[in-house]
Amino acid sequence: xxxxxxxxxxxxxxxxxxxxxxxxxxxxxxxxxxxxxxxxxxxxxxxxxxxxxxxxxxxxxxxxxxxxxxxxxxxxxxxxxxxxxxxxxxxxxxxxxxxxxxxxxxxxxxxxxxxxxxxxxxxxxxxxxxxxxxxxxxxxxxxxxxxxxxxxxxxxxxxxxxxxxxxxxxxxxxxxxxxxxxxxxxxxxxxxxxxxxxxxxxxxxxxxxxxxxxxxxxxxxxxxxxxxxxxxxxxxxxxxxxxxxxxxxxxxxxxxxxxxxxxxxxxxxxxxxxxxxxxxxxxxxxxxxxxxxxxxxxxxxxxxxxxxxxxxxxxxxxxxxxxxxxxxxxxxxxxxxxxxxxxxxxxxxxxxxxxxxxxxxxxxxxxxxxxxxxxxxxxxxxxxxxxxxxxxxxxxxxxxxxxxxxxxxxxxxxxxxxxxxxxxxxxxxxxxxxxxxxxxxxxxxxxxxxxxx
Numbered sequence: 001x002x003x004x005x006x007x008x009x010x011x012x013x014x015x016x017x018x019x020x021x022x023x024x025x026x027x028x029x030x031x032x033x034x035x036x037x038x039x040x041x042x043x044x045x046x047x048x049x050x051x052x053x054x055x056x057x058x059x060x061x062x063x064x065x066x067x068x069x070x071x072x073x074x075x076x077x078x079x080x081x082x083x084x085x086x087x088x089x090x091x092x093x094x095x096x097x098x099x100x101x102x103x104x105x106x107x108x109x110x111x112x113x114x115x116x117x118x119x120x121x122x123x124x125x126x127x128x129x130x131x132x133x134x135x136x137x138x139x140x141x142x143x144x145x146x147x148x149x150x151x152x153x154x155x156x157x158x159x160x161x162x163x164x165x166x167x168x169x170x171x172x173x174x175x176x177x178x179x180x181x182x183x184x185x186x187x188x189x190x191x192x193x194x195x196x197x198x199x200x201x202x203x204x205x206x207x208x209x210x211x212x213x214x215x216x217x218x219x220x221x222x223x224x225x226x227x228x229x230x231x232x233x234x235x236x237x238x239x240x241x242x243x244x245x246x247x248x249x250x251x252x253x254x255x256x257x258x259x260x261x262x263x264x265x266x267x268x269x270x271x272x273x274x275x276x277x278x279x280x281x282x283x284x285x286x287x288x289x290x291x292x293x294x295x296x297x298x299x300x301x302x303x304x305x306x307x308x309x310x311x312x313x314x315x316x317x318x319x320x321x322x323x324x325x326x327x328x329x330x331x332x333x334x335x336x337x338x339x340x341x342x343x344x345x346x347x348x349x350x351x352x353x354x355x356x357x358x359x360x361x362x363x364x365x366x367x368x369x370x371x372x373x374x375x376x377x378x379x380x381x382x383x384x385x386x387x388x389x390x391x392x393x394x395x396x397x398x399x400x401x402x403x404x405x406x407x408x409x410x411x412x413x414x415x416x417x418x419x420x421x422x423x424x425x426x427x428x429x430x431x432x433x434x435x436x437x438x439x440x441x442x443x444x445x446x447x448x449x450x451x452x453x
Contacts, residue, residue, distance in 0.1 A: 006175050010042045010163060018161035024122040025049045026161075027115055029108070030075070030082070032067040032184035035127030037074070038172045039164055041181055043125070044078060052082045053115055053124075055108045057089040059100065060187070067184050085111055101194060109160075116159060128153050128162040131169040131200070134218050138199045144279040146269055148233075151226030152219075168215070236270040244271065250406070253312040255289060264289060268312075275314060276300030285312070295405050308404045315406070328372040338374060339412055339424065340447035347441040354434060355443075361414060361422040363432040365442040373415040377408065383420040384430045394423070401426065414444065 014020045026043060030036045030052040043050045054071045056064050068084060075082040093103035112124045133152035140149030155162050164172065176183055207214040245252045253271065261267050269282045277285075277300045288296045288307045298305040299317070306313040326338055335341040345365065354362060381394040398408050414422040421429045425446060434441055 006167070006171065007042060007045060009166060011046055013155075013166040014161070014163040017155040017165070018123075018163050019156050020123065020161060020163075022048075025051070025120070026123045026125050027051045027053055027083075027112065027119075027121045029112065029124060029126045030054050030071050031127070031186070032071045032074075033127070033186060034173050034176050034181075034183040035129055035164060035169070037181050037183040038175050039125060039127045040074075040078075040080065041179060042163075042175075044080070050080060051115075051119065051121060052080050053112060054082060054084045055104070055111065056084065056086045057104050057107070058086060059089055059104075063187060067186075070184050083115055101196070113159075122159070124160045126160060126162050127164055127172075129164045129167050129169055129172055130215070130219060133165060133222065134204065134215055135196050135199050137218065137222055138203060139196060142195070146273060146279065147225060147229045148270075148273065150222065151229050152222045232270065236267070239267060240271060243267070249316060251314040253314065255308075255310055255312065258289060258312070272300075272305065272314070275303040277303070277305065297405070306405050308406065309402075313404075313406050324375060326374040328370070328374065330370045335374070341374075342445045342447055344443040344445075345440075347443060349434065349438045349441050352434070352441045358425050359446040361424070361428050361444040362434060363416075363421060363428070363442050364434055364438040365440040366438075367416070367432050368442055369417040374412055375415065377411065377413055377423075381413070381420060383423070383427075386428045386430045386433055388430055394420070397423070397427070 020026075026048060028036065028040045028043060028050055030040055031054070040050065040052060052071065052075050054068060056068045058064055072082060072084070087104070087107045089100060089103050089107060092107060093100050096103065096106075098106070109124075115121065116124065136153050137150055143149070153162060153165060155165050167175075175181075204214070211217060243254050243257045245254070253268075258264055258267065265282055265286045268285060269277075269279060272282055272285070277298065281298050281300070285298055285305060285307070288298075289312070294307055294309050296307045298307075302317055304315055304317055306315065326335070328335055328341075328343070333343050333345070335343070347365075352362075377394050379395070382391045383394065383397075384391050385397065403411075411426065412424045413420050414424060416432065419429065419431065421432045422444065
């Protein structure tokens with residue numbers, strides 16, 4: 001392909017598929033390979049304001065350092081501002097329990113996001129091309145991503161644009177040759193160590209032996225799948241209007257409506273997959289729904305799903321380092337965390353009218369021991385419910401009140417010393433109630449939704 005034709009087609013693709021507008025700034029992900037060098041050059045010759053960012057993942061020893069040296073020299077010769085960052089990719093991979101490939105991806109895009117914000121840049125551009133898109137099809141087929149992953153790489157995702165998706169690897173390398181652009185070759189690309197490399201070096205060539213036009217056929221099929229996926233996504237969005245309700249930081253998926261569908265897995269997969277749930281986990285969810293098993297939990301990396309009586313409840317995974325206990329000193333008259341609580345003290349008992357509200361806790365003040373504690377419930381917790389003479393386990397109280405797993409997780413307890421005096425929003429303790437002997441009353445009023453219903 002003539003280099004001027006490619007430059008013209010590049011601009012057309014950039015404008016029509018990537019949401020780019022003239023005058024916007026672009027950060028080019030520059031590895032030093034043919035695709036990123038060609039991408040940088042195409043932006044430069046078309047007069048677009050660009051910056052470059054190079055990630056040294058320290059995975060190939062001297063070769064990684066050689067890539068860094070090369071892109072530094074290249075950007076200097078073309079007067080392009082370059083950002084470089086070195087990563088402990090292996091350490092991050094081990095810490096997070098993820099593959100090297102995924103670790104590198106997470107690290108680079110987190111850094112790119114920071115650069116966009118710090119330097120007020122509009123877009124990140126990567127050098128993905130047609131061949132990458134075909135390889136991604138096979139990767140997603142192996143991962144079980146469903147229809148969504150079988151249309152290849154999208155030209156625009158958030159702030160990331162991929163303007164070379166209209167070109168093949170061969171076209172890009174020809175462009176580099178025509179413009180006398182040297183580039184680095186990653187030796188690991190020639191080794192079938194990583195899954196993507198096996199697909200590139202072994203699987204695709206086998207298909208090309210059967211069909212020499214295999215890549216063109218694949219791109220055509222992927223375009224059709226993309227159209228099907230768009231139709232399916234629109235349909236799912238319509239279905240979600242009846243199925244899904246947003247509530248604070250959670251999503252409630254109505255089981256009554258889910259059970260109306262013959263293919264529950266298809267519907268639930270399309271809803272849950274964006275949150276990291278794979279096909280096998282969704283199958284387990286469907287099994288729990290059909291067997292009507294309540295209280296079961298399912299986990300993705302950042303989310304968990306609870307099978308409740310009437311809903312599937314989707315929640316972010318909680319931070320284990322989250323503070324467990326909060327304390328209230330004698331001097332405090334108001335609390336804002338973890339709940340909003342107004343405290344009224346030294347109220348004359350003779351003039352006090354007992355309120356019948358589950359959002360109010362009222363006690364004999366002389367019995368209160370400071371500091372008071374607010375915390376979540378723990379196995380083995382007991383209290384003496386108002387009006388009862390015997391102690392009751394909180395776990396039994398929750399069962400009697402038909403608390404779901406999420407309800408139990410959401411409720412907060414108020415303690416005086418080691419005694420639970422109030423399950424906030426539900427029941428106070430009989431030992432601390434106002435009696436004829438009470439002289440002064442302390443009153444706690446919930447000002448925020450700290451109860452499950």
